[in-house]
Amino acid sequence: MNPFLRSLIVWSLGALGCAQAHVASNSFLQLQVEGSSITGSLELAVRDAELAVGLDTNRDGRVDWGEVRAAEPALSLYLQQHLHLATHDGGCALTAGTLQINERVDGNYIWQPLTVRCPGIPQQLSIDYRLLDNEDPSHRGLLSLTAFGATQTAVLGGQRITQSFDLAHPSAWYAFVDYLQAGVWHIWSGTDHLLFLLSLLLPAVLVRRERRWQAVPQALPALMNILKVVTAFTLAHSITLSLAAFDLIRLPGRLTESAIAASIIVAALNNVFPLITDARWRVAFAFGLLHGFGFASVLADMGLPRGARLVSLVGFNLGVEAGQLAVVLAVMPVAYWLRHTTLYRRGIMPWGSTGIAALALVWLVQRL
Amino acid sequence: MVVAVAGVFSTPATARPYVPTSDTQVLADLPAGAQHAELSARRIARERIDVALPLAQFYINQARTTGDLRFLGYAEAVLVSWIGSSQPDPTALVLQATIQQSRHEFDRSLVTLDRSIAARAYNPQAWLTRATVLRVLGRYAEAAQSCEQLARYADSAYGVICTQSVLALHGNLPSAYDTLQRLSTTEMMAEERAWRASELGEMAVRLGQDSDAERWFQLGLTLTPHDFYVRAAYADLLLRLHRPEAVMTLLHGQGSIEPLLLRIAIAQQQLRDPGLERSRDLLAASFEAEASRGESIHRREQARYLLEVEAHPQQALEVALLDWAVQREPDDALVLVNAARAAGSPERAQPVLDYLRMQGLRDARLYTPSTSRS
Numbered sequence: 173m174n175p176f177l178r179s180l181i182v183w184s185l186g187a188l189g190c191a192q193a194h195v196a197s198n199s200f201l202q203l204q205v206e207g208s209s210i211t212g213s214l215e216l217a218v219r220d221a222e223l224a225v226g227l228d229t230n231r232d233g234r235v236d237w238g239e240v241r242a243a244e245p246a247l248s249l250y251l252q253q254h255l256h257l258a259t260h261d262g263g264c265a266l267t268a269g270t271l272q273i274n275e276r277v278d279g280n281y282i283w284q285p286l287t288v289r290c291p292g293i294p295q296q297l298s299i300d301y302r303l304l305d306n307e308d309p310s311h312r313g314l315l316s317l318t319a320f321g322a323t324q325t326a327v328l329g330g331q332r333i334t335q336s337f338d339l340a341h342p343s344a345w346y347a348f349v350d351y352l353q354a355g356v357w358h359i360w361s362g363t364d365h366l367l368f369l370l371s372l373l374l375p376a377v378l379v380r381r382e383r384r385w386q387a388v389p390q391a392l393p394a395l396m397n398i399l400k401v402v403t404a405f406t407l408a409h410s411i412t413l414s415l416a417a418f419d420l421i422r423l424p425g426r427l428t429e430s431a432i433a434a435s436i437i438v439a440a441l442n443n444v445f446p447l448i449t450d451a452r453w454r455v456a457f458a459f460g461l462l463h464g465f466g467f468a469s470v471l472a473d474m475g476l477p478r479g480a481r482l483v484s485l486v487g488f489n490l491g492v493e494a495g496q497l498a499v500v501l502a503v504m505p506v507a508y509w510l511r512h513t514t515l516y517r518r519g520i521m522p523w524g525s526t527g528i529a530a531l532a533l534v535w536l537v538q539r540l
Numbered sequence: 541m542v543v544a545v546a547g548v549f550s551t552p553a554t555a556r557p558y559v560p561t562s563d564t565q566v567l568a569d570l571p572a573g574a575q576h577a578e579l580s581a582r583r584i585a586r587e588r589i590d591v592a593l594p595l596a597q598f599y600i601n602q603a604r605t606t607g608d609l610r611f612l613g614y615a616e617a618v619l620v621s622w623i624g625s626s627q628p629d630p631t632a633l634v635l636q637a638t639i640q641q642s643r644h645e646f647d648r649s650l651v652t653l654d655r656s657i658a659a660r661a662y663n664p665q666a667w668l669t670r671a672t673v674l675r676v677l678g679r680y681a682e683a684a685q686s687c688e689q690l691a692r693y694a695d696s697a698y699g700v701i702c703t704q705s706v707l708a709l710h711g712n713l714p715s716a717y718d719t720l721q722r723l724s725t726t727e728m729m730a731e732e733r734a735w736r737a738s739e740l741g742e743m744a745v746r747l748g749q750d751s752d753a754e755r756w757f758q759l760g761l762t763l764t765p766h767d768f769y770v771r772a773a774y775a776d777l778l779l780r781l782h783r784p785e786a787v788m789t790l791l792h793g794q795g796s797i798e799p800l801l802l803r804i805a806i807a808q809q810q811l812r813d814p815g816l817e818r819s820r821d822l823l824a825a826s827f828e829a830e831a832s833r834g835e836s837i838h839r840r841e842q843a844r845y846l847l848e849v850e851a852h853p854q855q856a857l858e859v860a861l862l863d864w865a866v867q868r869e870p871d872d873a874l875v876l877v878n879a880a881r882a883a884g885s886p887e888r889a890q891p892v893l894d895y896l897r898m899q900g901l902r903d904a905r906l907y908t909p910s911t912s913r914s
Contacts, residue, residue, distance in 0.1 A: 196609045198829050213557075218568035219610060226576030233570050238563030272557035273567060277822040278608070278796055280567040283557035307579065309620065310613030310643075314832045327833055 197311040199303060200281075201255075201328065203288070205319035205339055207474040210264070210288035214251070215274055215281040216303070223307045225250050237273070240282060244271055247282070256300040257288055264290035293476075294319075298336040301328035321346045347480035348487040355491020358470050359499075364432055364535065365463055366499055367528050371439035372401045372456050373504060374521055377511040380449040385521055387511040394508055400453035402500060408460025409467060410489055416468030417476060417485050428465040430539040435459035436532035443525035467492060571606045573599055573614065585618045589629055592618050596635045603642070605766035607797030612639045623652075630660035634669060641673050644837050644866065649673050664694035671702050678868030680710040680899065697728055705739045708746075709870070711900025717743045734763035738770045745777060746870060748904030753777055768797050775803040776871075780905070784810040795819070798826055802841050806848045820849060839863035843875045853882035864892060870903050877906055 197220055203212035218235050221227055225246040227235045248268045257264040269285035290297075297317070304311040313328035319339040326335060359365055376397035378385040388394045415421045439455060442448055448455055467488070476484050510516040560567070585592035596615040603611035616639055622632040633656035640649035650673055656666045671686035683706045691699025700723055708716035720740050725733050741756030757774035760767065771790065778786045784807035795801045801819055808816035827842050840863050847856035860876035873892055880889035893906065 196830075196833070196835075197613055198833065200829075219570070219574055219608075222568070222570060222574065222576055223579070224576075228570060228575060231575075231577070233575075234566050235568045235570065236563060237560040237565045237567060240567060241563065270559075272559050274557040275822075277798055277801060277826040307582075307617060308610055308613035309616050310609070312833055314829060325832055 197304065197308050199311070199313045200316075201301075201313050202316045203286070203297075203318070205294060205297070205317070208290055208293050210257070210286075210290060210294070210297075212286045212288070213283055214255075214268075214286055215276075215283050216247075217276075217278065218280045218282055219278075220304055220308070220311065221247060221282050224254075224304060240271060240273075247271070247284070250303075251284070254302040254305075257290065258298045258300070259290045259292060259294040260296055261291040264288045294339055296336055296338055298334055299328060300334045302333060303329065305329065305333070344480050344483045347484045351474075351484040351487035352491040352494075354470075354474060355467075355488040355493075356495040357491075358467065358488075359492045359495030362466075362470075364436060364532070365466070365496070367532065368432070368436045368439055368459065368463065369402070369405060369456075369496060369499070370503065371436060371443060371525060371528055372405070372452050373398060373500065374507065374525065375443055375446075375449070375452070376401060376504070377508045378517065378521070380446055385517045387517070391508065394504075394511075397452070398500065398504055401456045402496070404453040404457040405460040405463070406493055406496075408457045409464030409492070412461045412464025413467045413471070413489060414485060416465055417471055417481075421465075423465045425469050426539060428462065428469060430536060431462050432459075432466050433532050433536035433539055435462055437529045437536065440525040440529035440532065444522050444529075571602060571608065573602050573611060574608075582614075582618055586621050589622055589632070592622055593629070593631055593635070596632070600635060600638055605768075607768050607794075607800070609642075612642055615639055628655065628659065630656045630663060630666070633659065634663070634666045637666070637669055637673075641669065641676075643835075646673050646677055646866070662693055664690050664698070667693065668698065668702060671706065675706055675709070676867050676869055678899070680706050684710070695727075697723065697732060701732075701736050701739060708739075708743050709899070709901055711902075713743060713746060713902045717747060730763045734760045734767060734770070737763065738767070738773065741770070741773060741777075742870075745773075745905070746901075746903040750777060750781060768794070768800055772799050772803060775800070775807075779803065779806055779810070782810065784808075788813075795822075798823070798838065799841055802845055802849075805845070809849055816849075823849070836862070836866070839866070840872055840875060843879060847875065847879050847882060853879050853884075857883045857885070857888060861888070870901060870906070873901075874903070874905055 197217065199217070199220065200215040201212065202214075203210050216224075218227065218240065221240075221243070222235055225243055227239045227243050229239055229242065251268055252266060255266065257266065265288065267287045267289075269287065272283040274281045274283045297319075299315065301313045303313060309330070311329055315326045315328050317324050317326070317337055317339075324337060326337070328335065375385065377388055377394045379388055379393070380386075388397075412421070416423070439459065442452075442455070471485070471488055507516070510520070581591065581595060585595050596618045599611040599615035599618065603609060603615070615635060619632050619636050619639075622629045623636050633652050637649045637652035637656065640646075640652060650670065653666050653670045653673070657663050657670075660666075667686045667690040671683045671690060674680075674683035674686060684703060687699060687702035687706055690702050701720065704716040704720050717740065720736055720743070723736065725736065728736070737756045737760035741753045741760060744750070744753035744756055754774070754777060757770055757777065760770040761774065764770070771794070775787050775790055778784075778790065787803055787807035788811070791800050791804050791807075795804055801823060805816060805819035805823060807813075808819055823845055827838065827845065830836070830838055839859055843856045843860040843863055845856075846852045846859060850856075856879040857876070860872070860879045863872050864876050873896055876892055877886075877889045880886050896903075896906065
């Protein structure tokens with residue numbers, strides 16, 4: 173038998189050995205859809221990344237962490253070219269974050285956080301996966317896609333380069349809770365709305381007599397003051413928030429933000445140089461309309477899920493109310509208790525208000 | 541079903557990602573053929589078959605010796621332009637069939653082999669691979685016919701080893717063992733001798749002659765140290781003889797090959813070794829990934845994992861039954877029988893045992909209580 177044939181036979185003996193196989197080339201793609209933003213991660217084996225972009229620059233037959241870090245731009249570019257996500261509104265932009273390392277049975281994997289920006293809220297996500305399609309036809313991407321509380325999995329690559337995924341319509345309850353939390357969080361982290369409300373509520377435990385602030389004699393008038401202001405503010409911003417959320421009115425974001433800052437200055441200075449002393453709820457209502465547009469811009473960033481728009485809007489609004497009510501309940505009993513003190517009437521009222529106005533002035537300058 | 545079983549592994553499967561502290565920390569050793577720079581050779585292979593065939597052969601060899609299935613994908617990429625045409629190259633087809641067989645695509649592998657044989661009758665490697673596939677499927681009569689064809693075209697020793705290995709599963713174990721033992725090895729290449737040693741080792745195991753089996757496996761490993769198939773078979777023998785320390789020594793540093801990691805995990809289980817936790821996590825993640833790919837190459841391993849590492853005999857039995865529907869080697873029967881006994885329903889393994897008796901399989905591990913020694 174000739175030597176070439178012999179060598180052929182010898183490898184086919186390996187057929188027996190291969191009857192027990194090993195780990196194939198997989199990547200792990202995890203995506204979470206939240207509104208119009210998608211976050212997630214991709215795990216690609218160091219071995220596979222070497223084949224894709226060439227990590228071993230010093231050709232010593234091993235890849236070290238320094239070489240992986242140096243290849244970060246190349247990996248990012250490779251990803252941009254070989255992984256495309258799109259919604260029915262168009263393609264999404266993919267950004268990869270700082271690399272990390274994860275260990276699996278067949279060796280180390282490069283773990284990259286991903287941020288994906290899509291036009292509009294995806295109802296359907298199409299994923300075009302071409303990683304290693306030339307180098308290793310057996311390579312697959314194992315996808316785990318979570319949207320609105322539901323997770324689906326799929327195998328990417330191979331014969332089916334492009335696959336489409338219907339994102340489950342968010343269940344109403346899920347959307348409600350999600351947006352409720354967002355509302356609470358927004359009011360607590362958005363100092364401007366709270367400071368505006370505070371400016372209107374500081375004088376609620378006082379009355380203006382003979383050009384001086386005096387403590388209200390009883391709880392009832394203070395309670396009525398608070399109730400009127402909070403209700404007027406709530407009513408007003410609910411109206412504009414709803415109008416803006418359903419795209420019936422739209423204001424430029426910068427204008428809204430500047431006007432909100434101005435509204436705080438006005439409300440705070442009114443405590444120092446009082447013009448309107450009895451019907452502050454009207455101020456609350458008028459400026460509350462403005463603040464509603466501010467809330468609407470947050471909601472526009474998050475996006476309202478189709479099919480659960482109303483319920484999400486109600487959830488967000490209730491979240492805002494709950495958040496603001498919690499602050500009122502925490503602050504106003506203290507104010508009521510302090511109302512007779514000079515500290516409150518001569519200190520907190522004028523100087524606190526001046527401070528708020530000064531802060532709002534800084535915002536106004538920044539936002540103009 | 542696979543999905544249901546995969547649910548068992550849904551515990552956090554891998555460690556969390558981290559940022560290495562040193563630039564010099566080595567993350568991967570690249571075996572030959574895995575470098576980016578070698579892609580140029582692959583491009584040439586698309587134009588020239590005299591480059592494509594040795595390169596694909598090299599990749600398949602690398603898959604065998606490193607235990608890295610990626611090399612099969614590389615081989616496939618090299619072969620793709622040579623098997624799609626109306627007159628495909630017969631050697632390229634055999635290589636393709638080997639890849640398919642390694643992925644347990646047995647029926648497709650047989651079709652590819654028939655195409656290769658149709659393109660070239662003088663085709664010993666196609667006949668040998670065909671015999672191997674049919675043997676895994678338990679189709680012994682057809683496997684023996686393929687061995688006869690092999691004997692017509694190749695050195696007689698190949699035919700003898702091939703035929704006797706099939707006969708040994710088919711009612712003639714003692715005589716096959718005897719014949720192979722007396723076969724002269726003076727003319728053989730190292731790989732051929734290793735093949736003989738490994739077949740003899742497996743026959744000795746089924747005869748219940750464990751100390752002889754150990755000798756054969758050791759000889760096989762001396763001849764081809766990288767053959768992880770022999771290593772796994774030897775490790776199984778040691779595990780059955782309750783020698784987990786010897787398994788840890790035998791498989792030291794080979795945990796990246798999944799079937800070997802399984803044996804390490806079983807040994808760690810017997811030793812109550814703290815390293816077991818990590819092995820379990822890695823294996824669980826790996827089975828989970830395979831399940832999400834919709835593949836089932838490792839059902840035999842998965843069944844053993846469930847039975848011997850996780851101690852879930854019920855689930856192990858279900859997976860073993862699925863495995864048996866696809867491949868029918870003695871080890872597939874063994875895990876099924878052990879799982880059925882452990883699950884308290886030995887009657888579910890009875891059809892398999894009846895089938896094996898009918899086929900004439902003799903295996904000391906199957907017909908006596910699993911703890912018996914020779």
